[in-house]
Every structure is written in structure tokens, then in C-alpha cells.
Amino acid sequence: MVDAPARLSLEDLLGPTAQIMGFQSDEAKDKVLVAVLDRGGMISYKRDDGTLLHTLNTEEGFERKLRQLGIKLPVAN
Numbered sequence: 591m592v593d594a595p596a597r598l599s600l601e602d603l604l605g606p607t608a609q610i611m612g613f614q615s616d617e618a619k620d621k622v623l624v625a626v627l628d629r630g631g632m633i634s635y636k637r638d639d640g641t642l643l644h645t646l647n648t649e650e651g652f653e654r655k656l657r658q659l660g661i662k663l664p665v666a667n
Contacts, residue, residue: 597642598642600623600634608625611624611664615661617658617659620635620638622635623642626652626663629648629649630646630652633647
């Protein structure tokens, strides 16, 4: 695995209609950006220098990582 910080935003990767939520977590030093996708989700970490580290997750991995970060997503109506 290569840890290559990206300058592409989640909007750049997922498109302008993506629903992106921002969180602060005691378990992460960087701001956490979350986008729910079909069968999983994207979790990105926004570093102080403006770069991002994107992680694409399966449903199980997405739910597990959100629990580890202590993030609870709002319930959709």
C-alpha cells in the first residue's frame, strides 16, 4: 500500500452531487470526511497541509472504521 497524499477532493472523485459529511474524532488527528456510497463508503482524512488521504471501504469495512472513529452517521428519513 502506498501512502500518497492527494490533492483531489471527495467532490472531485465522487462528483458534485455526493453527500459529504465532516467530523472531528478523538481517534484521528485530522478532520474526517465521510461519504456513504452504494455498498460501502469513502472515508478521507484532511491533513493540516490541505492534502487528503482517501480510503474506499466495503460495507463491512466502512461500518467497522466508523465505529473505530466513534462516528455515528445521521439516520436517513
